[in-house]
Amino acid sequence: MRILIRTSKWAIAARRLGSVAIPLVIISVLLHRFGLITSDLFLVAVLAAGLVALLAVLAAVIALARLWQTGDRGWDKALAGLLFGTLSLLPFAWYGNLMLTYPAVTDIATTDRELLPLVFDPGMQAMPAPKMLSAEEMASVFPNVETRTYPLGLVPTFGLVEALVAGNGWDIRTLREPTSGLDAGQVNARIMTLPGWREEVVIRVTGTLTNSTVDMRSASLNALHDFGANGKRIEDFLAALDEAVTSLLRDNPNANLPVEAGVEETPETVTE
Numbered sequence: 001m002r003i004l005i006r007t008s009k010w011a012i013a014a015r016r017l018g019s020v021a022i023p024l025v026i027i028s029v030l031l032h033r034f035g036l037i038t039s040d041l042f043l044v045a046v047l048a049a050g051l052v053a054l055l056a057v058l059a060a061v062i063a064l065a066r067l068w069q070t071g072d073r074g075w076d077k078a079l080a081g082l083l084f085g086t087l088s089l090l091p092f093a094w095y096g097n098l099m100l101t102y103p104a105v106t107d108i109a110t111t112d113r114e115l116l117p118l119v120f121d122p123g124m125q126a127m128p129a130p131k132m133l134s135a136e137e138m139a140s141v142f143p144n145v146e147t148r149t150y151p152l153g154l155v156p157t158f159g160l161v162e163a164l165v166a167g168n169g170w171d172i173r174t175l176r177e178p179t180s181g182l183d184a185g186q187v188n189a190r191i192m193t194l195p196g197w198r199e200e201v202v203i204r205v206t207g208t209l210t211n212s213t214v215d216m217r218s219a220s221l222n223a224l225h226d227f228g229a230n231g232k233r234i235e236d237f238l239a240a241l242d243e244a245v246t247s248l249l250r251d252n253p254n255a256n257l258p259v260e261a262g263v264e265e266t267p268e269t270v271t272e
Helices: 009-033 039-070 075-101 135-141 154-167 229-251
Strands: 107-109 148-150 171-176 185-192 198-207 212-220
Touching: 009 039, 009 075, 039 075, 107 229, 148 229, 154 171, 154 185, 154 198, 154 212, 154 229, 198 229, 212 229
Parallel strands: none
Antiparallel strands: 107 212, 148 212, 171 185, 185 198, 198 212
């Protein structure tokens, strides 16, 4: 007598749900990155993908429990559903941890934001109202987000800033170079995060022929939470600038000497 061994329906469901969850996550991110859907639709799509992934994991767990008791077929399908569902949920776990670690903020700056205006992009959706930190919160969460003052002239300092921005691969939208020892220089650059959120940095350099001051702003243009990205970006950039200025002054002792009229001094080497 032939004994019929069934394939678990829970295992089949887990495999199907898991196979759908991964493409949903990937397609949602790609559509958002290429600007084919708005951020609101992206949130709906990615949350739907997360729900499908969670159902895949739950179905897989149920399937494995039942398979252990009944001896039915479907171990491969249940394990595949568990794997696909878990992989799809990893980004949610990562960003969930960042959301718990960092406060809900979208705009970080070292000085008055009126001095660091963003570039208006008519092709983008309306920017949500910025979320900012108080001075006390800033000092607690991002202690190194502070205005930098260097014993280096405005022009060579701006050259270092421009080189670091280019080295980071940021998309420069506006660039106003200092034309003299007193005119401020400014860079506006756009960054796209992996999920497709647009963020913008503004770096302003002021000073004289012998000293300079650097302020920076980083703001999310279409997100409700930056997951700490803006504050960490400013801290990392200014730390790299500190190192670049130190290296320049160490390797070029005359770098900060006033230059003759009509001759512009630029740094020969940038150390990141």
